[in-house]
Amino acid sequence: MPVLVVATTNRGKLKEIGAVLAGVPVELRTLADFPAVAAPEETGRSFAENARLKALYYASHTRELTVAEDSGLEIDALDGAPGVESARFGGEQSSYPEKFALLYDALRARKASSMTARFVCALALVRNGDVIFETRGTVEGDIAPEPRGGGGFGYDPIFFYPPFGCTLAEATGEQKGSVSHRGKAFRSLAGFLRQ
16 A cells, blocks of 8 residues: 655644545555654745645655645735734744734724635645645635634634534534535545545
8 A cells, every 4th residue: 555645743634634535545644754854944925835845845855655735724804814824823832812813903903894714725746756736625714703612723713614604613523524625625635546
């Protein structure tokens, strides 16, 4: 069975990805299996550029089929921020409640009337130094008036998904997986890997 390195150490992401790729004929490995490999600097100006950069970098170091993704939150009233800086927004060490507070402050400062936002996940798959598959998944919603829910991770407590009538942190894992940006991207990857 071929090895597929999933280039992340984020446990929340790994849980979502593992669920989507269950049944795909690959042996999943993560960056935890390659502790000597340092993380690259994410210099891309888009999610797709960062996904490609990370996939090429980690594939060159692991010598295995490697998938990397870059994902985050885009808020229309903030010109797409935090965007590719989602994980680093407010500083590398800031907690998600601190990030939420900064975003709500920015929205108030802009007197934003629209709270439309989306989660974006760009994914790249690399084999032998070549990008052999790329895709992008999105989910549209709104920024909730305040954080709600204890499920999910990251920005889920402030992302309101109208069809469910709740934030993604209030949705069940199964509900979230059925509509999430990462779920969509990795379902496309699963289809590619099964071909």
